[in-house]
Structures are given as structure tokens and as C-alpha cells.
Amino acid sequence: MKYQEHKKALILLKDGTIFYGKAVGDKQGTAFGEVCFNTGTTGYQEIFTDPSYYGQLMVTTNAHIGNYGVKEGDEESETVKIAGLICKNFSYTASRAGATDSLENFLAANNLLAISDVDTRALVSYIRDHGAMNAAISTEVDKIDELKKQLAETPNMVGLELASKVSTKEPYFFGDENATYKIAALDLGIKKNILRNLAKRDCYIKVFPYNATFKEMEAFGPDGYFLSNGPGDPEPLESAINLAKELIERNLPLFGICLGHQIIALSQGVSTFKMYNGHRGINHPVMNHLTGKGEITSQNHGFAINREETEKHADLEITHSHLNDNEVMGIRHNKKNCFSVQYHPEAGPGPNDATYLFDQFIENIKQQKLETV
Incomplete structure (x- = not known):
């Protein structure tokens, strides 16, 4: 043409x-x-x-x-x-x-x-x-x-639930069924490279629909739970928020990325808000407060969690911050086996500075197993 x-x-x-x-x-x-x-x-x-x-x-x-x-x-x-x-x-x-x-x-x-x-x-x-x-x-x-x-007449993104539009309708499996670890993943809009990164770390993953219950996921006998990325406003996802709350209360190994990170925050009483522009790109600078090292990250989100509420929360610690606007990029629960990040450690596309977070998830699972033996 x-x-x-x-x-x-x-x-x-x-x-x-x-x-x-x-x-x-x-x-x-x-x-x-x-x-x-x-x-x-x-x-x-x-x-x-x-x-x-x-x-x-x-x-x-x-x-x-x-x-x-x-x-x-x-x-x-x-x-x-x-x-x-x-x-x-x-x-x-x-x-x-x-x-x-x-x-x-x-x-x-x-x-x-x-x-x-x-x-x-x-x-x-x-x-x-x-x-x-x-x-x-x-x-x-x-x-x-x-x-x-x-x-x-086009709906505004605030208050718009979109995870149901992209989530799997039926559970499915990914990886080697003989792998060492079993992961139950909630599909809020999961990316294939997340599954690849977990499978590469000797995990067998069962991916569940966005509205799956704890009972349904628990029946798989998972060693750890994962809340995925996804589109839309996190606040309408009441079933996912309740699921995260129950997983944390039971102190089960939990890792969340992007929308999953926001769901975890909401489950702990921290609010989310619509950003003016959002973060979308593969060169966003993030500071890891636990190591003092900077990371170049892949990001894609239009919502974020409230920093002031997170700082005041008795059980949550901010682990990562965006170096451009100081938005919260990562949190962990100080009393439970739970952490999350706002950005995309799986990249796809983007740099691999943050793939260590998948290793951290596996280490958390290993530690949990040792403590329960």
C-alpha cells in the first residue's frame, strides 16, 4: 500500500x-x-x-x-x-x-x-x-x-473492573508436573513470561480464574500463591481482595505483581488511587531500600497504592520506591510471608534487573517448608 x-x-x-x-x-x-x-x-x-x-x-x-x-x-x-x-x-x-x-x-x-x-x-x-x-x-x-x-459514554477507568475480561475461564497448568514446587496463580491478566520465570525455577503452576476462592486454590496443594498483573481499577475486585486477606491471615507464601500488588495493599487496608499519567515503559528507575541498589525496571500501571497510609501501617514496610516520583514500588508484610512489587520483574519486554524477586519467592517457600517440618 x-x-x-x-x-x-x-x-x-x-x-x-x-x-x-x-x-x-x-x-x-x-x-x-x-x-x-x-x-x-x-x-x-x-x-x-x-x-x-x-x-x-x-x-x-x-x-x-x-x-x-x-x-x-x-x-x-x-x-x-x-x-x-x-x-x-x-x-x-x-x-x-x-x-x-x-x-x-x-x-x-x-x-x-x-x-x-x-x-x-x-x-x-x-x-x-x-x-x-x-x-x-x-x-x-x-x-x-x-x-x-x-x-x-465511554466508561472512565476509575471504578472499571477489567480483570474478568482477560482472565482464563477455566483453570490450566503450566510447567513440569514433576517440579519441586507447586504454585497456585490467580489470573487477573497474567503474562506468559511470569509463568516462564516460575517454571524455570522448578515450579509447576496451576492458573485459576480471577474470582477463584481460597478453597478452590488450596485443593491443588500449592506451596505458594501468586497474584498476577492485570488491567483496570483494583478496588472492584472484592473476591481477589478477600482471597489475599485470607492468604495473609493464614501466613501462606504470597507474591504479587502490579495489580496483584495493589490487591495485597487493599487487603491490608491501604487504598489505591488513579495516577495522573501512570508508569509505562522499560526504563523506570527504582530504589531497593533493602539493598540500597537501584534497578531499571519494566512498568505498566495507571493505579498505585497510597504512600502515607503504607508508611503508617504497623505491619507493612515499603521495600521499593520510584526514583522519579517517589511512588511506592514494593512492600512486604513484617509478620507474614507476603511481599509484592508494582513493577514487572519478568520484563517481557524490558531489563532483567528484578528477576531476583522470583528467587526471593522460592526462598520464602523453602523457609516456610523448613518451619513447618
């Missing part, structure tokens, strides 16, 4: 601001969601298939998207989870030797609307100044008034 054949498209923000671009490929129509941006220079396939991005219009700040195509096995879930893509330069040709397809075909197979030739620097700057908000991307550039009406 030649450049001049691309259909004109637009991004309409909730406050009425409009940015223009061109449709990618033959896909036309309109998509709605919260507009957000990711600053990663690589890993777009993993980002687009990350369940934590469900319902969001993704702006990529890297100037070139699609240049290395896609590769089977690099996805973090079975399908694309973003609501739409906004980028600067879209490459229709994949130059990576290992690519199994082009990004254009990959997005078309997932029926995703994408817009290129957008001034993404201006758009991201606007979002930084005015905060993340709902938006529409559309090729129906002559129907702005109608798009505004539809956009006004």
Missing part, C-alpha cells in the same frame, strides 16, 4: 482536542479507550499482547513501529489486548531475520485499528500536561460530533 492511499484518521481526546494521522493497512472504523503512552524502544509485540493494557489506546513514543515485525512465541497472551495503536512511523516491511510475520498482518489478524503519521511527541506532551483520559481513534473524520457523543 502506497503512502498516499492511506485513509485519513484522527485521535479525538475527551476534552475535544484532535490530532490527525493516517490509518494503518485496510482496517477502518473507530476504537475507544483510555489513551496512554509507552516509552519503550523495543518490545511492541509484547506490549500489544500484555493483558494489563486491555481497553487502552496505546501511543508508542519510539519513532519506528513494526520495523522488526513479529515473531511467534514473543507474545504475552494469545491475542492483542490494546484497544488501538497510535504511532509515528509504521513500517510495513519486517527486517528481522527471525520474524515470522509483519506487524501489519499481525494487527489485521487481531482486527486492531492502528493510526500512524501522528505527531506523537506533541500528543504525549499533551497527555503529560493534561493527564491520561478517554479518547477515540477513527477513520470517520467527518463524524466528529457523533464521535464526541460516543466518547462521552
